[in-house]
Amino acid sequence: MKFLRRLKNGDEAQIYEYHAPTAFAPRNRSGRDCTSRLPLKVLTEILSNICPHASDDNYLSLEDSMRDGGCMLCDMRDLAQCALVSRRFLVATQTILYHNVRIDPVHYCEREVDLAAKRKRKSFFERNGEPVDAPKQRVEQFSRTVRDNQSLAIQVEFLKMPYMTRETCIAAMARTVSVLPNLKYVDLPDGIYSDDRSCVTLKQELEARCADLRKMKYLRGAERSFALLSQSRPWQNLEILELSRLEIDPNTLVSVLASFPALHELRLEELPMIDDTIFRRNNSTPSFPPIATFSLQNTPGLTAGGFEAYLSRPEVREVLTNLTILNTGVIPSELHRILATAPYLRNLRINRTIHRALTPSTIPPLASRSLQSFQFEIESPSASPVDLQPPSESYYEYLASSILAGNFPSLASLYALSTSLPSLLLPPPAAPFANPKSPSSALRQPLMLYTKSIPEHDWYLTVISPPTATNRRGSATATRPISFYNGSTQLGPQWGDKARDSVIVGNGFGGFLAVPNEDGPRPSSSSGHKHKHSWSKSKSSAGWMG
Numbered sequence: 001m002k003f004l005r006r007l008k009n010g011d012e013a014q015i016y017e018y019h020a021p022t023a024f025a026p027r028n029r030s031g032r033d034c035t036s037r038l039p040l041k042v043l044t045e046i047l048s049n050i051c052p053h054a055s056d057d058n059y060l061s062l063e064d065s066m067r068d069g070g071c072m073l074c075d076m077r078d079l080a081q082c083a084l085v086s087r088r089f090l091v092a093t094q095t096i097l098y099h100n101v102r103i104d105p106v107h108y109c110e111r112e113v114d115l116a117a118k119r120k121r122k123s124f125f126e127r128n129g130e131p132v133d134a135p136k137q138r139v140e141q142f143s144r145t146v147r148d149n150q151s152l153a154i155q156v157e158f159l160k161m162p163y164m165t166r167e168t169c170i171a172a173m174a175r176t177v178s179v180l181p182n183l184k185y186v187d188l189p190d191g192i193y194s195d196d197r198s199c200v201t202l203k204q205e206l207e208a209r210c211a212d213l214r215k216m217k218y219l220r221g222a223e224r225s226f227a228l229l230s231q232s233r234p235w236q237n238l239e240i241l242e243l244s245r246l247e248i249d250p251n252t253l254v255s256v257l258a259s260f261p262a263l264h265e266l267r268l269e270e271l272p273m274i275d276d277t278i279f280r281r282n283n284s285t286p287s288f289p290p291i292a293t294f295s296l297q298n299t300p301g302l303t304a305g306g307f308e309a310y311l312s313r314p315e316v317r318e319v320l321t322n323l324t325i326l327n328t329g330v331i332p333s334e335l336h337r338i339l340a341t342a343p344y345l346r347n348l349r350i351n352r353t354i355h356r357a358l359t360p361s362t363i364p365p366l367a368s369r370s371l372q373s374f375q376f377e378i379e380s381p382s383a384s385p386v387d388l389q390p391p392s393e394s395y396y397e398y399l400a401s402s403i404l405a406g407n408f409p410s411l412a413s414l415y416a417l418s419t420s421l422p423s424l425l426l427p428p429p430a431a432p433f434a435n436p437k438s439p440s441s442a443l444r445q446p447l448m449l450y451t452k453s454i455p456e457h458d459w460y461l462t463v464i465s466p467p468t469a470t471n472r473r474g475s476a477t478a479t480r481p482i483s484f485y486n487g488s489t490q491l492g493p494q495w496g497d498k499a500r501d502s503v504i505v506g507n508g509f510g511g512f513l514a515v516p517n518e519d520g521p522r523p524s525s526s527s528g529h530k531h532k533h534s535w536s537k538s539k540s541s542a543g544w545m546g
Contacts, residue, residue, distance in 0.1 A: 036088070044092040051079040054100045059185045059215040059240055062102060062160040071109040072102055100158040103138045103165065135165040136172075143176040153179045159186040174202040183210045194221035207234040214238060220245040230255045237262050244269040250278045251285055258286035264319075265293040274299055276306030290316045295324040304334035311341035318344060326351040332378055332395050333358055339368045349375035349415075357394040360401060367407035374408070375415040377455075393420065400424035403443075413448040415459070421451055422462045 035043060048055050053072050058065055066072075076097065083093040106112045119132040139161060146153040159180070166173065167189045177183060186206075192199040203225075206213060213235045218226045223246055230252075238260045243253075244267075253274065257263065268274065279288055288310060296302060307330065311317050320342055330338070332352055339345070348371055376399055380390035396418040403411065403425060414421075425447070443466040450459040 033086075035086075040088065040092060043088065044095055047079065047082055047089070047092050048096050050082065051075040051096060053102060054079070054096045056100055057158070061187050062104070062162055065160065071107050071111070072104050073107050074109055074111065076102070094152065095155060098152050098155040101142065101156055101160070103135050103142070103161040105135045105162045105165070135162055136169055139165060139169050139172050139176070143172050146176060147179050150179070154182055156180045157182055157184045159183060161187050163187075170199060170202055174205050177202070178205045178209050181209060182212055184212055184214045186210075186213075190219075193217045194219045195225050196221075207232070211235065212237050215240040217242040217244070218246060220247070223247055226256060227252050230259045233259050236260070239263060240265040242267040242269070243271065246271060247273065249273055250275065254278055254285055254288055257289050260289070263289060264291060266291045267295040267297075268299055269295075269297040271299055272301075275301030276303055276309070279306045279310035287313075290319040292319050293322040294320060295322075295326075296328050297324070297326040298328075300327075300329045303329035304331070304337045307338050308341055311338070317342060320345060322347040324349045327353075332376075333363050336364050336366050339366055339371070342368070342370075344370050346370055347373045349377070351375075351377040351379075353379045353381065354391055354395065355381060357391040358398055360394070360398040363398075365405055365407055366399065366402040369409055371408055372410050373413045373415075374411060377415065377417045379417055379455075393418065396421050397424060409444050411447060412445060413450070415450045417452060417455065419451055419453050419460075422449055422464070425449065425464055 038046075051072075052070070053065070053067055053075065056065055079093055079097060083090045107115060115134075119134060146156065159176070161169075166187050170189055170191075173186075173188075177186060188202070188206075189199055190196075192203050192206075195203075211234065214237060216235065216238060218241075226243075226246065226248065239262055241257075241260065241263060248271070250273065253271075257266070281287055290313075302325075311320065321344055323338070323342070323345060326349070330350070330352075332350065332354065335350060339348075345368060348368075376396075378392045378395045380392040396416060399416070400421060402408070403414075443464065445466065447464045449462040449464055451462065452459055
């Protein structure tokens, strides 16, 4: 009753009228719509800036393709509101929204706090109800939308959802992908990669309806379905294939890979039956297809001799640009054979644990004119004596001598598990009164050198620049390359001028970390600030005189 009495009050009525919505107020439509002259393609490009993640065409999962500094759900909501402007805006907005569909679990902004409370509160009397599974509801709503509207279903090319959603909504995913004929990538549950019984229907729908799929993975347990790919050939446009822990013979592997004409990225991991025979030519079986991005991990049967035979084919040499060999049969002393036969290789990563030191005089140096990024991660057993030089250091000396010889003119970034490599790449400074004709150096561009002692540490950046000639009083001297490396402090440029305001603490792996000191600046040494300290002391001593 008190509430009704307050409504009868005149002042309250005026406040209510003041806050009344003005959605139906007449609008001034005398102005001209300048967007009506824009082509639909230009309008779509402009509206795509409202929701940037909708334009991503990568084949990464929802967790790996997240953008920093924004809320994807809020961007999608703002773009959906643009569809209410006009019919042209509706067509352009739908093209963007249904190209890359992301079903994010939460809002990455302050709005999620209020929405989470509303989902949990069922009624006025039941304030602690079970929260609503919002991603699951979004999947079901999206499934109904594309099944009812075929014009929207044919626009969907990417479908990404959280891990728990794709693991629990397998039936809804099967109904959804059955009406998406142009689907290129979808986040799938782990069971579909190992032929789990709960994912049989979903996999059948993918093979029957989604012929344009671009990425697939096969794990242990899926040997039978993988062997049948050479006969059924469901995805002729497949570009990325990952195989892990499969018990398959080399002939089956080559036959299946040859059935994918668009395959350009391949990852093989823990395949015990695979050896160099997959690279040999045989009249009865097809040849191993050319691969642009080749990744091998824990495959001891593949050696440098097999890669050399594989790269002897011209169609392979011209395609291979990225190579990763982790714990394979390729030893670092034979790496020069691969580099010599790969003239277009741009990115190379090798990881190997060695037990014997290298004798550089017995093998040719490393050389590559096209290599831009090189990850040379050579480790030694942790049980090596502390007072002796680890065997891995001989490999880094071999690498440094190859770089200083000018064998890597295009190298821009280098990764190594050695803290002594920066000092090896810095040549000694020239004599003060030397007069060379021109400064000679193997580096033609700045080298981004990332080093660390063990894999658990973070990368430490060292920037090495080539030397330059300076003329002073008619004499030319060669300057030493500029570097941010400092062996005494081990502090990078990110510390700026406050490198002294820090303390060194252990990191749990036998090393140390530089942590800013919150208690105040560290006491300065007498040698570093001698003159400044003397000046301030004389000034303070004379201050009592007024």
